[in-house]
Amino acid sequence: MGDKSYPHETIAWAKQRLDELDAIISEVEKTSKDLSGSVRAEADAALARLEASRVGLQKSYDALRTETEDLKRTAEDVQNALDDEWVEVETSFQSFLGALADQADTVRGIVAARVEAQRQAWDNSLKGLRDQAAETVDQARGDLDAAIKRLSDEADTFQARIGEVKDARDASWEAVKSGLAEAKAVHDRTIDKIKGAFAKLF
Incomplete structure (x- = not known):
């Protein structure tokens, strides 16, 4: 899904x-x-x-x-x-x-066979959905926790870099820009991973 x-x-x-x-x-x-x-x-x-x-x-x-x-x-x-x-x-x-209107027993047997086939298909479908949902929820929960922790760690690291070089120029500013690009890349990958985990649920 x-x-x-x-x-x-x-x-x-x-x-x-x-x-x-x-x-x-x-x-x-x-x-x-x-x-x-x-x-x-x-x-x-x-x-x-x-x-x-x-x-x-x-x-x-x-x-x-x-x-x-x-x-x-x-x-x-x-x-x-x-x-x-x-x-x-x-x-x-x-x-x-x-x-077959005049053969009620035959009609009943055919209809019963059809109903049983439908019930079996629904049971199989529901079992598959239940199994998939349980597996997906567990996987998504783990992925989400790991992604959020990584994003939080990267945000803390980047905030520390900004604090160190708020009065910086040239080379230090290049390091800040590089850090920003790196943090943004990590952020994007993390958000994609979170979206992927949620997408599995639906």
């Missing part, structure tokens, strides 16, 4: 990145207005790359949404075809039972 939510999780993730990139572009544009010379040229070049990345991300995001909608329509078409075929099954079955 978690597989069904995967495209939606990816769409949500891509939308978050687009929103984040929009915020970055907006701030770069504001800041660039006050720059001049070679610094302005570098800022403009970076802004152009950001805007090109924005176009690429938007294209991928739109393609994913289109593919997801196409897949949904295909699944609906298949479901409709199955439903139509099942109407034929039911119609044929009822016609058969109608032909």
Whole structure:
């Protein structure tokens, strides 16, 4: 069941990145207005790359949404075809039972066999769901606890780095930026792991 939510999780993730990139572009544009010379040229070049990345991300995001909608329509078409075929099954079955109207014991046996097959299928389905739910809940709980601890540890580490270099320049600032990028990467991986654990539940 978690597989069904995967495209939606990816769409949500891509939308978050687009929103984040929009915020970055907006701030770069504001800041660039006050720059001049070679610094302005570098800022403009970076802004152009950001805007090109924005176009690429938007294209991928739109393609994913289109593919997801196409897949949904295909699944609906298949479901409709199955439903139509099942109407034929039911119609044929009822016609058969109608032909046996004067043979009540035979009809009763056929209907009882069908009910037993349905009950067995439901029991198997419920057992599978129960087993999967129990396993998934245990796994998700462990993954979630480990991911939250890791995220908390990384946040503490990063906060300590910020405190050490709040008045820093150049090399120290590069270390802070690197630490921020590293913490963000860990954060993203951790959030993905948490989402994956929750997705297994649904």
